[in-house]
Amino acid sequence: MSALQAVKRFRVRELGVTALPSPALVKSAPKTKLYPSSASSSRNKVPVASIENPFIPKLNPKTGRWAPPKYSLRQQALLVKKARESGTLALLPPGPKISVAEIAAAGQAIVPGPSASEKSQVQNAAAPWTRPIEWTGEVKEKKVLGAEVGNRLYAGKKRMFKGHKWQRIAEKREKRRALLMRSMPKRIKEFKQYYKRRRPHPLKPPRTAKNAKLPF
Numbered sequence: 001m002s003a004l005q006a007v008k009r010f011r012v013r014e015l016g017v018t019a020l021p022s023p024a025l026v027k028s029a030p031k032t033k034l035y036p037s038s039a040s041s042s043r044n045k046v047p048v049a050s051i052e053n054p055f056i057p058k059l060n061p062k063t064g065r066w067a068p069p070k071y072s073l074r075q076q077a078l079l080v081k082k083a084r085e086s087g088t089l090a091l092l093p094p095g096p097k098i099s100v101a102e103i104a105a106a107g108q109a110i111v112p113g114p115s116a117s118e119k120s121q122v123q124n125a126a127a128p129w130t131r132p133i134e135w136t137g138e139v140k141e142k143k144v145l146g147a148e149v150g151n152r153l154y155a156g157k158k159r160m161f162k163g164h165k166w167q168r169i170a171e172k173r174e175k176r177r178a179l180l181m182r183s184m185p186k187r188i189k190e191f192k193q194y195y196k197r198r199r200p201h202p203l204k205p206p207r208t209a210k211n212a213k214l215p216f
Helices: 003-019 023-027 038-043 073-086 100-108 116-123 170-182 184-198
Strands: 049-052 133-136
Touching: 003 049, 003 073, 003 133, 170 184
Parallel strands: 049 133
Antiparallel strands: none
């Protein structure tokens, strides 16, 4: 299924039978004048359908319980991905995976679709499934601190993360290592001289102390 077909299928499913008018109504529709008056133009306006937002939970006023969204988060993410590919992001309702600002920006900017035929179908305002819809329900957008500046890791925190111990003492160890390496030739020489002074002839048996006594 193409990206445009997935979005169209979603819109037709939500609009129901109102999305596809019967051919008899289309043929019997009166022809509009070339320069209609204000009264006639108000009558010829496309009605805005009011539909519950299927991307957000719904509160049952009788029981007081919340019903889960009609589409899961995975399905919403897939629909948003298909809409981005086909340039029909403005046709989706707002939800956890897409904000109101993104939908408004997509409605103003024309995003080219994957093919010329699909783009012409999207731009065709006479398509029933592309008519405007008023999605009812309040979308609570989660405000992420630091998202506007591109740094969400330490936004709103009093101090940085402590990290591992080897990370905290890495700078101190590096300084000490550099200090020791600076005098390393001298230290190696002193180390070798120490054993040379203790045993000038290492192949000979070690000397024992005089009057050595057994411990028992």
